[in-house]
Amino acid sequence: xxxxxxxxxxxxxxxxxxxxxxxxxxxxxxxxxxxxxxxxxxxxxxxxxxxxxxxxxxxxxxxxxxxxxxxxxxxxxxxxxxxxxxxxxxxxxxxxxxxxxxxxxxxxxxxxxxxxxxxxxxxxxxxxxxxxxxxxxxxxxxxxxxxxxxxxxxxxxxxxxxxxxxxxxxxxxxxxxxxxxxxxxxxxxxxxxxxxxxxxxxxxxxxxxxxxxxxxxxxxxxxxxxxxxxxxxxxxxxxxxxxxxxxxxxxxxxxxxxxxxx
Amino acid sequence: xxxxxxxxxxxxxxxxxxxxxxxxxxxxxxxxxxxxxxxxxxxxxxxxxxxxxxxxxxxxxxxxxxxxxxxxxxxxxxxxxxxxxxxxxxxxxxxxxxxxxxxxxxxxxxxxxxxxxxxxxxxxxxxxxxxxxxxxxxxxxxxxxxxxxxxxxxxxxxxxxxxxxxxxxxxxxxxxxxxxxxxxxxxxxxxxxxxxxxxxxxxxxxxxxxxxxxxxxxxxxxxxxxxxxxxxxxxxxxxxxxxxxxxxxxxxxxxxxxxxxxxxxxxxxxxxxxxxxxxxxxxxxxxxxxxxxxxxxxxxxxxxxxxxxxxxxxxxxxxxxxxxxxxxxxxxxxxxxxxxxxxxxxxxxxxxxxxxxxxxxxxxxxx
Numbered sequence: 024x025x026x027x028x029x030x031x032x033x034x035x036x037x038x039x040x041x042x043x044x045x046x047x048x049x050x051x052x053x054x055x056x057x058x059x060x061x062x063x064x065x066x067x068x069x070x071x072x073x074x075x076x077x078x079x080x081x082x083x084x085x086x087x088x089x090x091x092x093x094x095x096x097x098x099x100x101x102x103x104x105x106x107x108x109x110x111x112x113x114x115x116x117x118x119x120x121x122x123x124x125x126x127x128x129x130x131x132x133x134x135x136x137x138x139x140x141x142x143x144x145x146x147x148x149x150x151x152x153x154x155x156x157x158x159x160x161x162x163x164x165x166x167x168x169x170x171x172x173x174x175x176x177x178x179x180x181x182x183x184x185x186x187x188x189x190x191x192x193x194x195x196x197x198x199x200x201x202x203x204x205x206x207x208x209x210x211x212x213x214x215x216x217x218x219x220x221x222x223x224x225x226x227x228x229x230x231x232x233x234x235x236x237x238x239x240x241x242x243x244x245x246x247x248x249x250x251x252x253x254x255x256x257x258x259x260x261x262x263x264x265x266x267x268x269x270x271x272x273x274x275x276x277x278x279x280x281x282x283x284x285x
Numbered sequence: 286x287x288x289x290x291x292x293x294x295x296x297x298x299x300x301x302x303x304x305x306x307x308x309x310x311x312x313x314x315x316x317x318x319x320x321x322x323x324x325x326x327x328x329x330x331x332x333x334x335x336x337x338x339x340x341x342x343x344x345x346x347x348x349x350x351x352x353x354x355x356x357x358x359x360x361x362x363x364x365x366x367x368x369x370x371x372x373x374x375x376x377x378x379x380x381x382x383x384x385x386x387x388x389x390x391x392x393x394x395x396x397x398x399x400x401x402x403x404x405x406x407x408x409x410x411x412x413x414x415x416x417x418x419x420x421x422x423x424x425x426x427x428x429x430x431x432x433x434x435x436x437x438x439x440x441x442x443x444x445x446x447x448x449x450x451x452x453x454x455x456x457x458x459x460x461x462x463x464x465x466x467x468x469x470x471x472x473x474x475x476x477x478x479x480x481x482x483x484x485x486x487x488x489x490x491x492x493x494x495x496x497x498x499x500x501x502x503x504x505x506x507x508x509x510x511x512x513x514x515x516x517x518x519x520x521x522x523x524x525x526x527x528x529x530x531x532x533x534x535x536x537x538x539x540x541x542x543x544x545x546x547x548x549x550x551x552x553x554x555x556x557x558x559x560x561x562x563x564x565x566x567x568x569x570x571x572x573x574x575x576x577x578x579x580x581x582x583x584x585x586x587x588x589x590x591x592x593x594x595x596x597x598x599x600x601x602x603x604x605x606x607x608x609x610x611x612x613x614x615x616x617x618x619x620x621x622x623x624x625x626x627x628x629x630x631x632x633x634x635x636x637x638x639x640x641x642x643x644x645x646x647x648x649x650x651x652x
Contacts, residue, residue, distance in 0.1 A: 135434055142364035142435025190430050269404045269438055
């Protein structure tokens with residue numbers, strides 16, 4: 024836990040320094056409107072973007088962006104809004120707010136036989152998962168450096184006999200369903216390498232006081248190939264270390280997505 | 286050529302990730318021969334001096350599930366236990382184990398890292414709450430996550446406990462049933478024979494074997510498992526190794542009066558029906574012919590009921606014998622006991638598991 028704190032403190036300090044140096048710079052924000060979903064940048068008014076696994080995003084105005092995961096929408100209705108509320112030099116601040124109703128999905132997965140991720144004899148309550156996050160992004164020589172602090176709360180209604188789903192990636196994102204809240208902090212960098220090839224890399228920490236597991240830290244690395252202003256292919260890894268109800272666990276998972284903007 | 290560079294990079298990256306994650310992402314696979322996990326008790330308990338024999342106890346403890354009505358027995362729908370339930374059941378099991386005070390305990394269906402058992406390492410718990418000092422454990426159902434029936438993480442298997450040191454542990458894989466599709470098989474049980482050498486001070490070493498063969502397969506896998514247990518007995522015997530083997534063979538002795546239509550068998554799903562033994566009449570005959578059983582066949586055939594060791598539901602008293610101990614040495618005559626209730630072992634065992642313990646005294650003199 025001490026090492027984790029040290030990593031987070033160092034990451035925050037370097038982020039502060041980097042973004043602080045970007046405040047004095049001027050930048051053309053329109054260059055950073057596409058394929059920047061995890062930054063504080065918002066999409067252009069009227070622009071759409073979607074991925075196989077990434078959410079469908081829409082620029083409602085130049086400062087307000089709406090997004091939703093279409094694949095999940097029928098079983099876990101969800102909506103997220105990102106509002107860019109402050110700019111200074113090459114730095115932008117945004118507020119991210121999201122709402123998900125995961126109950127139908129969790130009830131669907133509470134089944135006998137194959138696909139039963141949750142025990143069928145345990146009642147799943149109505150859950151409203153709310154997520155709020157402050158995001159800051161600085162443009163540093165064409166690279167986007169992002170830091171964010173967020174909080175997930177999930178009020179429950181009705182009888183609950185839910186049990187945790189003790190799987191990397193999933194546990195961290197559902198821990199708030201059993202506890203008071205999950206705090207999320209992340210830093211991320213993305214930018215060009217050469218020609219159409221770029222990268223995206225980040226570190227994300229989850230802390231969920233009161234859960235049987237204690238924390239999860241995830242590192243991501245992706246190579247991105249933007250074949251045109253409209254298409255982007257990204258592939259890489261997600262490395263996760265977490266403490267779960269059964270103990271610590273480290274995983275590396277492959278990631279792949281194709282994104283389309285119009 | 287330049288346009289292909291990103292594709293090459295991405296392919297290489299993915300290949301690296303696949304190699305890093307391996308081809309067994311849920312950690313369910315085993316080699317044919319593996320070393321088991323060795324355990325030691327938190328506090329060493331000085332074992333009593335060894336006499337002329339050792340008391341051997343065998344018990345399928347149903348992962349400290351007591352008589353909770355689980356989904357697979359078709360009597361209920363429970364999948365997971367609360368931590369308090371597991372600890373309460375373990376305490377009841379340990380009370381019986383302490384009372385019998387056997388030198389060697391062979392256990393089937395013991396959880397060490399399962400969501401259904403609140404992730405309690407039952408091998409370590411039993412070691413720390415009885416007079417055993419050493420244990421070996423071999424998984425028979427292991428998966429980091431089973432996406433079926435809400436089971437989640439699973440690690441259940443066989444174990445051998447001893448007051449004296451155990452060495453040279455082996456986990457011999459038994460083949461999987463091929464009744465299911467490949468995905469279901471990937472997450473399904475991988476049964477095994479667990480063996481370890483018991484180092485008895487001042488006496489010949491004894492090879493201890495425990496096993497739990499297939500219960501549900503209808504494709505002949507159960508017979509294959511039983512034959513493989515017998516083959517391992519034969520191999521050891523031919524090599525002059527003194528052994529005792531006990532476990533759950535999931536079939537009846539020759540000459541059993543009731544062989545089907547048990548009143549506590551209520552499963553209608555064919556995959557969970559394991560209650561018709563009419564085709565298995567002679568499957569254990571060679572065990573009785575070649576080795577010494579804890580319960581002599583002639584005693585069993587004279588009266589089956591005192592030796593029954595299993596019932597699916599606690600509303601029905603023990604109604605079939607599935608649990609056995611054999612040796613190529615000798616047992617103390619008349620020492621075999623099926624601990625069915627207070628009158629045969631001092632404790633009511635019906636509530637502790639769906640199997641009754643079986644004990645016998647092994648004379649410390651090899652074949």
